[in-house]
Amino acid sequence: MIRDITLGQYYQGTSLIHRLDPRTKIIATILYIIVLFIAQNAFGLAISTLALIAVIALSKVPLGFILRGVKPIFIIIVFTFVLNLFMIPGEAIAVLGPLTITRESLRTASFLAGRLVLLIFGASLLTLTTKPIGLTDGIEKLISPLRRIGVPAHEIAMMMTIALRFIPTLLEETDKIMKAQQARGADFETGSLVKRAKNLIPILVPLFISSFRIAQDLAMAMEARCYRGGEGRTRMNSMQMTRLDLAGFAFQAAFAAIIIIFGR
Amino acid sequence: MPKESDIIRADELTFEYITDESAAGGKAIDSVSFTVKRGSFTAIIGRNGSGKSTLAKNMNALLFPTGGKLWVDGYDTSNEEYLWDIRRCAAMVFQNPDNQLVSTIVEDDVAFGPENLGITPGKIRDRVDEALKDVGMYEFRKKAPHLLSGGQKQRIAIAGAMAMHPDCIIMDEPTAMLDPKGRSAVLNIAHKLHRRGMTIVLITHFMEEAATADDVIIMDGGHIVMKGTPEEVFSRADELRAINLDIPIAVRLAEHIRAAGIDLPKSIVTEDELADFILKRTETHDKGQ
Amino acid sequence: MIKVSNITHVYSKGLPDESVALDDVSFTIEDGSFTGIIGHTGSGKSTLLQHLNGLLKPDSGHIFVGDTDITEKGSNLLEIRRKVGLVFQYPEYQLFEETVAMDVAFGPKNLGLSDEEVRARTVEALELVGLDAEEFGGKSPFELSGGQKRRVAIAGVVAMRPEVLILDEPTAGLDPKTHKDVLGMINDIHEKQHNITILVSHNMSDVAAMCDHVLVINKGKLVMDGTPEEVFGRADELNEMGLSAPPAAEFLRRLKASGVPIGRIPLDVAGAADEIIKVLGR
Numbered sequence: 001m002i003r004d005i006t007l008g009q010y011y012q013g014t015s016l017i018h019r020l021d022p023r024t025k026i027i028a029t030i031l032y033i034i035v036l037f038i039a040q041n042a043f044g045l046a047i048s049t050l051a052l053i054a055v056i057a058l059s060k061v062p063l064g065f066i067l068r069g070v071k072p073i074f075i076i077i078v079f080t081f082v083l084n085l086f087m088i089p090g091e092a093i094a095v096l097g098p099l100t101i102t103r104e105s106l107r108t109a110s111f112l113a114g115r116l117v118l119l120i121f122g123a124s125l126l127t128l129t130t131k132p133i134g135l136t137d138g139i140e141k142l143i144s145p146l147r148r149i150g151v152p153a154h155e156i157a158m159m160m161t162i163a164l165r166f167i168p169t170l171l172e173e174t175d176k177i178m179k180a181q182q183a184r185g186a187d188f189e190t191g192s193l194v195k196r197a198k199n200l201i202p203i204l205v206p207l208f209i210s211s212f213r214i215a216q217d218l219a220m221a222m223e224a225r226c227y228r229g230g231e232g233r234t235r236m237n238s239m240q241m242t243r244l245d246l247a248g249f250a251f252q253a254a255f256a257a258i259i260i261i262f263g264r
Numbered sequence: 265m266p267k268e269s270d271i272i273r274a275d276e277l278t279f280e281y282i283t284d285e286s287a288a289g290g291k292a293i294d295s296v297s298f299t300v301k302r303g304s305f306t307a308i309i310g311r312n313g314s315g316k317s318t319l320a321k322n323m324n325a326l327l328f329p330t331g332g333k334l335w336v337d338g339y340d341t342s343n344e345e346y347l348w349d350i351r352r353c354a355a356m357v358f359q360n361p362d363n364q365l366v367s368t369i370v371e372d373d374v375a376f377g378p379e380n381l382g383i384t385p386g387k388i389r390d391r392v393d394e395a396l397k398d399v400g401m402y403e404f405r406k407k408a409p410h411l412l413s414g415g416q417k418q419r420i421a422i423a424g425a426m427a428m429h430p431d432c433i434i435m436d437e438p439t440a441m442l443d444p445k446g447r448s449a450v451l452n453i454a455h456k457l458h459r460r461g462m463t464i465v466l467i468t469h470f471m472e473e474a475a476t477a478d479d480v481i482i483m484d485g486g487h488i489v490m491k492g493t494p495e496e497v498f499s500r501a502d503e504l505r506a507i508n509l510d511i512p513i514a515v516r517l518a519e520h521i522r523a524a525g526i527d528l529p530k531s532i533v534t535e536d537e538l539a540d541f542i543l544k545r546t547e548t549h550d551k552g553q
Numbered sequence: 554m555i556k557v558s559n560i561t562h563v564y565s566k567g568l569p570d571e572s573v574a575l576d577d578v579s580f581t582i583e584d585g586s587f588t589g590i591i592g593h594t595g596s597g598k599s600t601l602l603q604h605l606n607g608l609l610k611p612d613s614g615h616i617f618v619g620d621t622d623i624t625e626k627g628s629n630l631l632e633i634r635r636k637v638g639l640v641f642q643y644p645e646y647q648l649f650e651e652t653v654a655m656d657v658a659f660g661p662k663n664l665g666l667s668d669e670e671v672r673a674r675t676v677e678a679l680e681l682v683g684l685d686a687e688e689f690g691g692k693s694p695f696e697l698s699g700g701q702k703r704r705v706a707i708a709g710v711v712a713m714r715p716e717v718l719i720l721d722e723p724t725a726g727l728d729p730k731t732h733k734d735v736l737g738m739i740n741d742i743h744e745k746q747h748n749i750t751i752l753v754s755h756n757m758s759d760v761a762a763m764c765d766h767v768l769v770i771n772k773g774k775l776v777m778d779g780t781p782e783e784v785f786g787r788a789d790e791l792n793e794m795g796l797s798a799p800p801a802a803e804f805l806r807r808l809k810a811s812g813v814p815i816g817r818i819p820l821d822v823a824g825a826a827d828e829i830i831k832v833l834g835r
Contacts, residue, residue, distance in 0.1 A: 012406075131368070131369060132368040132369075133367060133368055133369055133372045161366070161367060161368065162366065164368050165365070165366060165367060165368045165409070165410075168408070168410040169362055169410055172410070173646075176641065176646075177646065177647055179603065179608050179641070180641045180644065180646075180647040181647060181659075182608060182634070183606055183608065183634060183638070183639040183641070183710070184634070184659055184660035184663060184709060184710065184713065185631055185634045185635070185659075185660050185663030185664055185713065186659075186663055187631075187663070201649065202647075202649045202659065205649035206646055206647050206648065206649050209646075209695075210646060213363070214362070214363050217358065217360055217363035217364060218363050218364065218366070220321075220326055220358070221356075221358055221363065221364035221365075221366070222366060222376075223326060223351070224324050224326060224351055224355070224356040224358075225351070225355070225366075225376055225377040225380060225424060225425075225428065226348055226351050226352055226377060226380040226381055226428070227376070227380050228348070228380065232382045233379055233380055233382060234378075234379050234382050234383055234384060234385060234388065235375075235379055235385060235388075236371075236372070236375040236378070236379060236385055236388040236389055236392060237372075237385070238385050311728035311729065311730055311731075312698075312699055312700075312727075312728045312731070313698070413594060413595070414594070440726050441725065441726055443593055443594045443755050444593070444755050444797070445593055445594075445795055446594075469728045469729060471729075472800075508728075508729060508730035509729055509730075510729040513800045513801060513804065513822065514804075516822050516826075517801065517804070517822060517825060517826050517829065520822065520823060520826030520827070520830070521826055521829055521830055521833065524826075524830045524834070526830065526833050526834065535804055535807075538804075539804070539807060539808060539811070542808060542813055542829060542832070542833065543808075543811060543812075543813060545833055546812075546813050546814070546832060546833070
């Protein structure tokens with residue numbers, strides 16, 4: 001069901017992690033992902049895992065909640081694992097019919113899957129502990145130096161805000177339209193791939209029209225509230241780096257150093 | 265500039281939608297003249313396509329007159345220079361509660377207007393808190409709008425308008441998509457703000473909502489067909505029927521009662537007035553006995 | 554006949570946000586009945602409607618439409634949709650075809666009817682909702698007025714010739730004239746097709762005027778089940794739930810409460826006026 005998707009959702013809290021400046025968390029997440037790919041040995045991966053566990057514990061987000069959110073992506077991880085398992089030549093350790101598992105392939109597949117899991121947990125922790133608005137504000141602030149070379153920082157952030165705001169609305173709309181067409185005997189579950197794709201037309205056309213209507217209404221409402229781009233605009237919550245963020249950066253630096261020295 | 269006593273003034277205002285099909289185009293508003301007094305509660309009524317929504321959008325400078333003049337707080341709306349003054353002065357609340365909230369968090373949405381006005385963060389915070397308390401949604405300030413009911417979303421939209429500290433709020437069918445509970449909550453807030461001195465322009469097709477206004481303007485086919493106090497307008501029930509508008513329940517009851525030969529003043533148009541009349545009559549009966 | 558027995562539906566079962574949307578609901582609707590369902594937003598009304606045509610399955614309980622148990626595992630969904638037509642709120646948002654006729658034909662086509670039959674039903678349905686098939690059939694649904702779009706959307710369900718026609722707030726957002734027209738049209742269809750019609754509405758005057766049977770849903774429970782007179786006669790209880798009797802009746806109740814010797818409390822304006830005249834004419 002649509003309501004089960006927690007990926008990208010915010011988990012209300014007041015933990016240390018929640019209180020970090022969004023910019024700190026965005027940078028930390030990017031850094032963490034880079035470090036994950038620098039780490040080449042088991043020690044590196046183990047330290048990365050420990051670091052993530054520590055942060056999850058600090059964030060006080062229940063593990064079950066995170067797991068529920070990443071469930072849909074698990075299939076992709078399993079798929080990449082299996083694909084890698086059979087694709088890399090080397091010293092054979094097991095043979096399954098035409099397929100061979102090698103020492104190298106097992107190692108690569110395990111590392112890749114491990115990295116992906118950590119990456120997804122890390123990224124979802126960012127969205128779980130940061131309000132969407134903080135996230136977009138943080139991104140806007142971080143990319144605003146690029147405005148000089150013509151990157152529309154404010155516009156990008158505003159688009160992300162609006163997308164986040166309307167995803168639930170559009171999901172609900174899709175659900176409604178689907179049910180309405182089902183009530184008219186539409187069938188979305190059986191038939192060939194081509195037929196199923198064709199069956200989506202009765203959903204996609206109304207959804208498209210709805211999106212346009214929303215966009216039009218919203219644009220008008222924004223104009224009525226004196227929106228005229230980022231120029232001269234102030235913010236209610238101005239972001240402020242605190243000592244907590246300094247600590248966060250120190251932790252990050254130590255972690256990265258350990259991986260670079262011992263984890264390769 | 266001295267404040268005029270009329271916050272909105274239209275003089276032969278005309279608006280024509282430019283479309284490829286000239287037949288379907290035509291004048292949505294045709295030479296309309298009226299005024300809205302500062303501090304008044306004005307209801308604009310008409311059925312769909314009567315031009316009332318187009319009129320609302322003209323008052324907010326979202327559309328510009330194609331003929332005639334419209335002044336909001338003394339600013340000529342056809343002069344682009346005053347665009348932002350007009351929009352700040354005459355804030356707007358739209359019909360669809362879903363499609364006018366910008367942010368994923370209630371309080372951030374209310375802050376959207378003041379942020380656009382370039383107000384300092386501390387002052388925005390004060391305005392947001394005040395506006396949310398005014399509409400009774402303060403305890404929902406951290407919630408996501410999509411988890412609220414239609415009526416609650418509409419109250420957030422009103423708070424968003426209030427936070428811009430406007431002189432006037434134009435509500436374009438704010439109750440059309442709400443259930444009775446949401447509808448009365450929104451109306452009560454409109455009246456509460458009005459009692460505190462806010463000018464309210466309520467666009468609606470519910471007659472019961474208009475019966476409590478100071479002034480009523482009735483539109484049909486792009487024209488103003490009636491204008492006056494609720495008493496003046498609703499006493500012309502036959503004309504209202506002719507343009508397919510509803511008649512308030514008190515007026516309909518009064519018609520039946522009058523038809524039975526009972527002398528009932530024409531000025532009675534609300535349920536309160538009718539109840540008072542009946543109570544007085546029955547009390548004098550009792551005394552007479 | 555529709556027989557709903559002890560249905561319960563729980564959303565997000567076993568999760569922290571678990572909520573009971575329907576709690577042991579049972580009722581019967583006779584053939585040819587025009588039934589009204591009232592209850593405010595979030596009372597479980599919509600969940601109930603979606604059970605009646607198999608879009609949702611109950612966690613427990615059964616629903617019979619005629620002799621068919623539509624809650625049974627492996628029941629033929631298409632058969633259920635043919636029997637029970639559901640018109641959602643703001644149904645015009647589901648229009649998608651190039652022409653009005655094609656859109657109305659979508660349902661009948663899904664039923665696997667012959668082209669001829671589909672065409673005949675499209676014409677019939679358009680006429681039933683008061684649109685001339687010749688004039689409107691070839692038009693794009695998107696160039697119609699709001700009221701016409703809604704008629705087309707309703708025709709799309711009517712064309713499936715359901716034994717039960719359910720309409721969820723069919724007049725939401727319409728202006729008074731269109732409101733009246735659409736209700737008149739629903740009444741016409743009911744009289745011509747002798748089907749069971751179920752109307753969900755917030756407008757108590759409409760429910761009182763049109764329905765012979767009223768169900769009241771509150772917090773997932775069926776709290777009242779009777780004729781309009783019976784249900785609206787319990788106005789105090791309705792008020793407690795945030796619902797009300799029709800405005801004319803509410804006005805009389807108010808007079809009565811302030812000491813005016815009102816006898817009967819009719820539900821319509823003319824009846825209410827007569828009561829007031831009696832009092833004033835004493």
